[in-house]
Amino acid sequence: MIDYIKKLDDVITRIEAARKLISGHHIVKIVAVSKYSTSQEVEALYRAGQRAYGENKVQDLKLKMQELDEHPLEWHFIGNLQKNKINHLIDADPFLMQSLSSYDLAQELNKRLGIKEKKMDCLLQINSALEESKGGVHPDDATDMYKRIQDECEHINLKGVMSIGAHTQDEALIKKSFDTTFDIYANLEDATICSMGMSSDYELAIAHGSNLVRIGSALFK
Numbered sequence: 001m002i003d004y005i006k007k008l009d010d011v012i013t014r015i016e017a018a019r020k021l022i023s024g025h026h027i028v029k030i031v032a033v034s035k036y037s038t039s040q041e042v043e044a045l046y047r048a049g050q051r052a053y054g055e056n057k058v059q060d061l062k063l064k065m066q067e068l069d070e071h072p073l074e075w076h077f078i079g080n081l082q083k084n085k086i087n088h089l090i091d092a093d094p095f096l097m098q099s100l101s102s103y104d105l106a107q108e109l110n111k112r113l114g115i116k117e118k119k120m121d122c123l124l125q126i127n128s129a130l131e132e133s134k135g136g137v138h139p140d141d142a143t144d145m146y147k148r149i150q151d152e153c154e155h156i157n158l159k160g161v162m163s164i165g166a167h168t169q170d171e172a173l174i175k176k177s178f179d180t181t182f183d184i185y186a187n188l189e190d191a192t193i194c195s196m197g198m199s200s201d202y203e204l205a206i207a208h209g210s211n212l213v214r215i216g217s218a219l220f221k
């Protein structure tokens, strides 16, 4: 049996140290990524004090939301959204959709939200590492696209940006990818969330301005 209180304490201790190096006022939110975990494991981590969770598949999000609906959990969608799953995601009504990864997807999501008379809080995903395997908009296009989505998509509330750090051992490249995203974030008016950092790189992400980390294996394994 995993000691979830200890896992969470360890992560919180490391986040505290990293965020205080920036400022005592720099608050960092933890989203626990439960994509490889069962609802029982999520429940155990919830009892240890963790409320926000992220899933990368719409089906899994819906299932865990249903299985755990007696608890006041906050659900984030963090995966690649296929167009044929948009209506399912709208019905699930997550707290935050972090992976709005193209202008096309924003248009389609906005249209379906309009039909259902709903709104959704979203982050624009930026492919700052410029890796083909990753979703997200090109950093050069991100600022214009952010503003266009804000202007044109009245059912989408953009709250900020999300990136996955460069997939490499080269720390300089990982830092560079975080800096790219943070610079875009810092120049946006009204953006409040800069989601960067996973189990392997969250302290580095915080050092480079992240205020939301998405942590899976460090909490669940």
Ligand SMILES: *Cc1c(COP(=O)(O)O)cnc(C)c1O
Binding pocket: 033, 035, 056, 078, 079, 164, 197, 198, 199, 200, 214, 215, 216, 217, 218
């Ligand atoms: C899986 C995943 C995470 C968490 O990854 P870990 O390395 O297990 O912490 C974070 N963000 C996204 C988008 C993911 O798909």
